[in-house]
Each structure stands twice: as C-alpha cells, then as structure tokens.
Amino acid sequence: MSQGTAEASTGQPASAPEHAREAAVGAVAAPPVPLEERQRRFKAAMGRYPSGVAIVTTADASGDRWGFTATSFCSVSMAPPLVLFCLAKSAQCHPAFLTARSWVVHVAAAEQAELALRFATRDADKFGGRRITPSTDGHPVLDGSCAVLECTTRDRYDGGDHTIVVGEVTDAQVLGDRPVVYFQRDFRTLSAL
Numbered sequence: 001m002s003q004g005t006a007e008a009s010t011g012q013p014a015s016a017p018e019h020a021r022e023a024a025v026g027a028v029a030a031p032p033v034p035l036e037e038r039q040r041r042f043k044a045a046m047g048r049y050p051s052g053v054a055i056v057t058t059a060d061a062s063g064d065r066w067g068f069t070a071t072s073f074c075s076v077s078m079a080p081p082l083v084l085f086c087l088a089k090s091a092q093c094h095p096a097f098l099t100a101r102s103w104v105v106h107v108a109a110a111e112q113a114e115l116a117l118r119f120a121t122r123d124a125d126k127f128g129g130r131r132i133t134p135s136t137d138g139h140p141v142l143d144g145s146c147a148v149l150e151c152t153t154r155d156r157y158d159g160g161d162h163t164i165v166v167g168e169v170t171d172a173q174v175l176g177d178r179p180v181v182y183f184q185r186d187f188r189t190l191s192a193l
Contacts, residue, residue: 050183055112055119056085057140058096058103065127065140066093066100069120071182072162073105081169083151086162092122097165102137102152106145110178113187115142136171146176 033041057067072086083105087097097103108116118124132140135150151167158164180187 047184050181050188053108053113053116053180053182053187054085055106055108055116055142055145056087056097056103057106057142058093058100059139060096060100063138064096065132066096067119067126067140068093069108069116070105076166081172082154082166083149083169084164084166086159086164088162090161094163098156098163100153102135102139102150102170103167104135104139104141105149105151106142107147107149108180109144109146109176110180110189112142112144113180115144116180116187144176146174146179148173148175 051071052073054070054073055067056070056073057065059065068087068091070085070087074084076082076084085105087094106112115130119126127140131143133143135141137150139150141148149169150171151169153165154168155166156163157166178189181190182188
C-alpha cells in the first residue's frame, strides 16, 4: 500500500520513511550554549531592535517622587486601553512601583534624550531643575513629552529579573511628534524613508 493510501484509509499522516527515522536517531545534538554566552548574544540581538523611550513616574504615599526610563514599554489592548512596562527588580524605584496604584508614562521627545539618560542613571537627581505639573492623581508630569498617559495599575507579573506592570490608561494627551528612539545602546531620532 502506498503512503497516500495509508493516510487516506486511516485519516492519519503516514510515518516518516525508514531512512529519515534512522538519521534522526543517529544525529548528535549540538551542545547547549552556556548561559553567559546566550545572555551576551541575546543582549547583542536586542540591541538591533529599535524601541521607543518612555519615562515613567509616580509618587508614593509620603509624596516622594520616583521615576525611571523604560525602553520595554508597549500597548497591550484597546478595549480597555492597556499598556505595560518592565522594571528591573534591582532598580531603586522598584519598591515604589511595586506598590503604586497609579503612574504616568511620558513618551520621550527627541529634546528629552538627556532627561531620559538622567532617569536611567542610578542616584541621579531625576526631578531637579525641571518644570513639573502634578497629574490628576498627584504624580509628576514632565513638560516637553510627545505624549503623556495617566495609568492605574491593573496587574503585575514576575518576568525573571524584571517585574512586568500592566496598567489601564485613564487619560492620554498627544503633545508632540518628534520622539526619541533607542537603538544599539544610543538615543536617536526618526527620519522618513
């Protein structure tokens, strides 16, 4: 009986030819790539992926302001409007965002590259010398962003050495159209093709 007939009569695909099964059995698996090498390759590969730059801010119960620069930020859903960001568990502001019930996302403008770098730097005076307006919930809103999204925390998930925070957008404002992007470990601007 031919393979086509076997498949037609049983409703199941015919098995692989005998020589193909023998080759698979005799194949030697490549040794696993060591973790440090995989991490190095992963970091290099992700450096080739351009991403937007967002500055996320909040204020804790005692009124202390917190913020960080996120390149791991994206929209999740339109109905309801959801976004997410990823925050390193080692970040100084991690405890504040772990308990924050709301926060503000600023889509960084090209002119805010230096500010984004400051918010990415440990122990930097992130809010000094800036004009800051309070959001509806009292969180710091930075002037000059391309867009500002006010969010309430919806969920938090473990993401290895990061926490994934999902929030519902309660208000959004579009204020500019020249964002800064992050590519190959540097801030850049967009240009049309």
